Amino acid sequence: MTLTAKLLILAIAAQVLLTVVVLVLMGLQRVPMVMSGEIAIKDIAVDRDAYPLKAKLLSNNFDNQFQLPVLFYVGALLSLVAGGTGWVEIVLAWLFVLLRYVHAAIHISTNRVHRRFAAYTAGLAVLGLLWLWLVLRLVFFAPSI
Template sequence: MTLTIKLIILAMAAQVFLSMGILVLLGRERVPRIMSGEIPVATIAVERDAYPLKARLLSNNFDNQFQLPVLFYVGAILSLYAAPGWPEAGLAWLFVASRYIHAYIHVTHNRVTQRFMAYVAGLAILALFWLWLVVRLVILAPSV
């Protein structure tokens, strides 16, 4: 297994661990409030409004982990199939770093402008990742 394959797999694992970490933090915010009766189950069956702000931020961020990252996973798996190079490995890690920054901003001070900038940076990196992947696999690949 090449180093670039390992780096892509590790980037995907880092993104998965981010999602799991947010889910653990979300559970730590929600479960005690429900178990203590502070928040009746009926009030959260459909809407999240009964939860305090921190739990809502974590919940929104967890939802975010299934938006752009899904496109990342598809591209990363495709790159693994096609033997990734250094551009894919570097862009994969830059994307994951942008997701960690976005998550940190989202669940701490939640400055929307900063959060948006982190999101747009991740989107741009992901677009470059996909653009490079298409160029490498479709345009630069030898014809069969």
Template sequence: MGSMNAGSLSLVWPVLAQVALTIVVLFVLGYFRRQALSSREVRLKDIALSGDTWPTRAKQAANNFTNQFETPILFYVLAIMAIHVGATGWLMTAFAWLFVATRIVHAYVHIGSNDLRIRPLVFLVGCIALIAMLIGVLIAAL
């Protein structure tokens, strides 16, 4: 394994937190699906070809799990690129943690109340954090 300086490690922690969030959402998804199957709210033959018959909570968790492989992919790439170009200062770290915080809130709202007054705003703040990270990587790469 290569060695990393303390600045590089500052971005490893938010990346690991985002990975952990994805795993937590996976377990929540499994919990809701298992609950639906054991209560016979849905049967295996009903979900064999499509997830349309899962109950709402299971669908919300499944949709959020899918979301963990959309904008977070940009976050992972930007974090790796930031480490590569040395853009690992406190500001980049703050934007990385802001992104992760918005993903946690987004997951909580998406799987919970699914309040569409809050969820898009949280998503927007996360996207702004990604844009700030992109700018930081571009500046460092010049």
């Protein structure tokens, strides 16, 4: 396996780690409230309104880890399966993951919407560039079979 393939797998793992960390933080926030009876199960069975703001932010961010990152996973796996993963994919993948960490940090702390939106939009732009590069590399630049 090439160094670039390994680096791309590490970027995928870093994104998975972010998702797991947010899940654990969400559990640490929500489970004690339910277990202590502070929040009744019937009040959270359908929606999250009964949870305090911090728990809602974590929950919303966890949901967000299954939006743009899904397109990242597909692109990264496509790059790995197609072979020839290069430095362009590596830089764009790691930049995307870094921006996801920034987005998550803003989302679950200060939740300053303008900053969060800027991080989200930057991540979307990087993801768009990654996909554009993949299409160009695999469809137009790849040698014919």
